[in-house]
Amino acid sequence: MITLDQALDTVSQLPAEQREMLEQILHRRRIEEHRRELAQSARESILAFHEGQGRPQSAEEVIAELRTSLLSPDE
Secondary structure, eight states: OOOHHHHHHHHHTSOHHHHHHHHHHHHHHHHHHHHHHHHHHHHHHHHHHHTTOSOOOOHHHHHHHHHHHHHOTTO
16 A cells, blocks of 8 residues: 555656546545435435434424534534
């Protein structure tokens, strides 16, 4: 396995056009990975819903929890 420094050194030797292509490829891969993670989370949530897990909540409660989770530095 190569180190990050080695990878950066190798990338720096590429022509500018290839570095831009690499950047675009990596960006698309991150987006796809994020989509897969979201899809997995959605599948788990749907399964939990069908299994009767969770508790009824008002829209206000859900919004308050979302705000709290977005402001939390732990996540």
